[in-house]
Amino acid sequence: MKYSIDKEGFYGSFGGAFVPEMLYPNLEELEKNYNKIIAEEDFIIEYNSLLKDYVGRPTPLYFAERMSEKYKCKVYLKREDLCHTGAHKINNTIGQILLAKRLGKTRIIAETGAGQHGVATATVCALAGIECVIYMGSVDIKRQAPNVARMKMLGASIIPAESGSKTLKDATNEAIRDWINNPLTTHYIIGSVVGPHPYPDMVAKFQSIVSKEIKSQLFEKEGTENPDYLIANIGGGSNAAGLYYEYLENEKVKIISVEAAGKGVESGKSAATSVLGKVGIIHGSKTLLMQTTDGQIIEPYSISAGLDYPGVGPLHAHLLESKRAQFISITDEDAMEAGLEISKLEGIIPAIETAHAFAAFKYLEFKEDDIVVVNFSGRGDKDLNTYIEYFDL
């Protein structure tokens, strides 16, 4: 298995758990238990039943006819935007809250940037009746007022991260510090396939439901489980990991990861880690990240708050390095135009993160019978203000 984790927690040379000793017992506890717990029958039954009745799974695999016509291939959209709370994020938070309960944890912490993962975490904590503390950069709190209000309605406490650049990376630092301070009672629900081992693997497994469903849905529609292309947007890379998971070892299925170029890869305002990143350590993981030559982490930029992470999950660094995945960087401008185009072509307003994946189409060439599955990772409601301002709607 070339693309799964080894016993030390590495994908090739990426991953591991580069954390202070204080966190070693927490991670060891998770590492020893997560694979066992998620394979237990009662866990599987509860997880699947919540995904079905609470999240609304399976999400449709929709043949996008007008888009297919325009880009001269067969485009299918995996409708993760139809999940409860509006994005794929909840697949992971449902899994982790059930895991936390089985580990006897009584308090949940999480980081959030745009607030989507924070809302998905606050939601499952309400569902489980567990205390929830969300760390969010104080800059993001101001930018994302509706999601802050949602989390509050769901009963979460929100702690502003005031350190560093006061955004996602700092909120993640604060959550990790909280976990150091509260090692026994607390489970940390990381929102993407980032952070120290075992998080990247664990989150990928909880998101793998996306590609599991695609296999049977595609077989029903096309008589094959295997598309020719998979396309996903990528910040940390959780929706992408979910989309690729079942197909990683099947190299006939091509993978295209779309990252945010912001105002342009060379503009100094970008989140294009595949181009700008170098190998280093961020949030306990050895991966590609944007940093100065001295090794200080650089604050990324994208119009999409969900893609402006300075690193990428170690799985994705491995997929890039081994050339299993092709990476494309998409500017704010291209993404916004694609968001508008897809709304008009298919009647679905995408999150700006998701719009990046659609913007890649004009730079790609397909054969007419190519089956292309795009992860429609989130809906655009949360981004309406940005759309309104950008297009003067």
Add this chain to the structure above:
Amino acid sequence: MNRIDKKLNKEGKLLSIYFTAGYPSLNDTEEIIIKLEESGVDMIEIGLPFSDPLADGPTIQDSSTEAIKNGMNSKVLFDQLKNIRSKVSIPLIIMGYFNPILQYGVKSFCEKCSEIGIDGLIIPDLPINYFETNYKSIFKDNGLHNMFLIAPQTSQERIRYIDKISNGFIYMVSSSSVTGSKNSFDSNQLAYFSDIKEMNLSSKRIIGFGVGNKETYDIAVKYSKGAIIGSAFIKNLKLKGTNSIKEFIKSIRS
């Protein structure tokens, strides 16, 4: 013999001070080191600042952010320290997160440390196994100790393992917390100190995190060979400047 070992083998309790290089001003490094030695401190941990210090509380986060803004990095630090051994003989340890060291190149970093006369490193986020597999021989070749941390949740089995592979001292984190978040010890911590003392480890232990005044220092050294003060020292530097160093050390050790 490594200067750290010499100190550890001497009678009496040790006081080690951590400060962030490049703070309050970029070029304070040498003056701080000299004044610390003159004040009778036993060891110095020179903090190499990092943008995202996971194990640190607000004081060291802020001093790190400032230091980076001031222009501190590995190259600048090495340049500032290049003649330090003609001025002081105190054991010098560089403490920093792994990423800046990785970017400099672990081998080059260690060689530079050896050239200058640095005695050891503390890299809180470099996992022990990863170190043992990849870097142990580089450290050894350059005469550098790599000191490991233990914390209240560390299992006895793991403590025994760390004791076995340690050189220099074991950095004993006093509580489940980031740096600078506590200024007194509670009964759980005292019980932990005494449990570890009773393990009769072969490595000497130095207690850090939450040691910030005479009271906590005196308690910590009852259970260990010495103690490390970081955040409290940095706070004092911020308020009173480098001229207050002697007075601060006196307040701990009078």
